[in-house]
Structure formats: structure tokens, C-alpha cells
Amino acid sequence: MSHDHAPPPDDTRDRYGDPDVTVDAHEDDWAWRRRIRANPHTHRIYRILVGVLGLVVVSGGAVMVPFPGPGWLVVFIGVGIWASEFEWAARLLDFGKRTLKAWNAWLQIQPRWMQAVVLLLTLAAVAMIFWGLFLISGVPGILPDFAEHRLHAVPGL
Known part of the structure; x- marks a missing residue:
């Protein structure tokens, strides 16, 4: 060999x-x-x-x-x-x-659908990272009120 x-x-x-x-x-x-x-x-x-x-x-x-x-x-x-x-x-x-x-x-x-899948997987990973970050540290108070209220409605936050 x-x-x-x-x-x-x-x-x-x-x-x-x-x-x-x-x-x-x-x-x-x-x-x-x-x-x-x-x-x-x-x-x-x-x-x-x-x-x-x-x-x-x-x-x-x-x-x-x-x-x-x-x-x-x-x-x-x-x-x-x-x-x-x-x-x-x-x-x-x-x-x-x-x-x-x-x-x-x-x-x-790659076809457009594959590019869309990669984009969606990337966005899902980013969302999960932010969810974990906010789960640990809490929703930051510097966000606009509408965003803060919506984030508080997310399970676990």
C-alpha cells in the first residue's frame, strides 16, 4: 500500500x-x-x-x-x-x-430550489442561534417594542 x-x-x-x-x-x-x-x-x-x-x-x-x-x-x-x-x-x-x-x-x-434550501437552512440556523442566545441571556431591551413583544411570545423566551 x-x-x-x-x-x-x-x-x-x-x-x-x-x-x-x-x-x-x-x-x-x-x-x-x-x-x-x-x-x-x-x-x-x-x-x-x-x-x-x-x-x-x-x-x-x-x-x-x-x-x-x-x-x-x-x-x-x-x-x-x-x-x-x-x-x-x-x-x-x-x-x-x-x-x-x-x-x-x-x-x-445548483438549481434555484437547492439555493433556496441552503438559504432556508442558513436562516433556520441563525434563528436557532438567536433563540438559544435569548434563552440564556433574555430578550434584549434595546429592541423596538413590537419586536420585543413578538420575541416574548416565542416558546421558552
Whole structure:
């Protein structure tokens, strides 16, 4: 049985073919980062700062993912921050971009009824998330009166 893995379908192997964890100075387009990477001490500090900043942004996005809004966008931004310094994150970002493009391409060629089903499932998931949120925290008082009264009529709220 062969344990060979197929090469990635894009240019990630060409772009990140070396075994390094971080982007090399000569692979960087920005002179200020090439200078930082030229000094091992400043490079280490910069890597730590990029790692921590990326972790904060990815974590914030992960918390936002189940709620309506830009959760996945924030996660992608955090991975993009990591990808500026770490090759594994650049490969992960490339994978995410390919997956998102494939999902969009698949959805666009589906019949309208399938697109409607996906939309309805998405709306149902958002409604369930809000229902759970309001169940735990209560209906917020900042909503207009008509919306607040209707939400209080929802079972469990």
C-alpha cells in the first residue's frame, strides 16, 4: 500500500517548498520585514507578536462564527495575519480560499430550489442561534417594542 500523498492542486508547493516554518527573508516582498527577518533576535520577537495577534483575531472570529455576522471573515483575517509570517498558515489560507471558491462554484450551478434550501437552512440556523442566545441571556431591551413583544411570545423566551 502506498502512503504517497498527492501534491496540492495549486502552486503552494512551489511557493512554500522549503521545510521552514516561517517565511524566509528572500520570500518577502516588503523591505521592512526583510530587515526584521535578517536579525534573528528581532525576527523571533516579530514572530511572537504576529503569532499572538493572529491568535487573538482567530479566537475572536471563532467566537463570532456561530452568530450572524463576519465571524468567518475575521477568522480568515487572523489566518492571513499568521500567513504573513508562518508558511503553515499560508498553506491553510490557500486551502480555505480554494474551499470557499469550490463551495461558491457548486452553489451557483445548483438549481434555484437547492439555493433556496441552503438559504432556508442558513436562516433556520441563525434563528436557532438567536433563540438559544435569548434563552440564556433574555430578550434584549434595546429592541423596538413590537419586536420585543413578538420575541416574548416565542416558546421558552
